[in-house]
Amino acid sequence: MSIHVVLVHPEIHWNTGNAGRTCLATGATLHLIEPLGFSLDEAQVKRAGLDYWEHVDVRVWPSWEAFEAELPRLGQPYFFSTKATQLFWDAPLAPVEGTVLVFGRExxxxxAELHERYADRFVSLPILSERVRSLNLSTTVAIAVYEVLRQQR
Known part of the structure; x- marks a missing residue:
């Protein structure tokens, strides 16, 4: 059973670095869909303090379309959005063939075209306070990945 974390057009290197650390800790693969809001060159990664980055199974895709062609072979996709009506707790996030967790830019x-095309695959994390619009991207990634692991137990 494989877990894939997909960040579509991530903008903040710290969030991507934290997501990468979660992926490394859990054996998940990190997919980054360009354009990125930062550089992945060695100097930038080192400057960001991502000393574990070389060990992360990371794949960079030039576009969503390039990644989407590979999506059926990776597993069942779940798209995370604050606009989704289905809670991720109610979704079977650990199907036998693999789980693909897709997150948007910060x-x-x-x-919108992904919301339309995959409307039935969108899930959200519960946010109980009206004062909080959304959770941090890397926090959401960690919660989702560990929920997949919990469901796999």
Whole structure:
């Protein structure tokens, strides 16, 4: 059973670094969909303090379309959005063939065309306070990945 974390157009290297650390800790693969809001060159990664980055199973894709062609071979996708009506607790996040957790960019989430095309695959984390619009991207990734692991037990 494999877990894939997909960050579509991530903007903040710290969030991507934290997501990478979660992936490394859990054996998940990290997929980054360009364009990225930062550089992955060695100097930038080192400057960001990501001393574990070389061990992360990371794959960079030039576009969503390039990644989407591979998606059926990776497993069942779940798209995370604050606009989703289904809670991720109610979704079977650990199907036998693999789980693909898809997250949008920090400032705008996932593109509208993905909301339309995959409407039945969207889930959200419960946010109980009206004062909180969303959770941090890397926090959401960690919660989702560990829920998949919990369901796999």
């Amino acid at each position: 400032t705008g989430g996932l593109p």
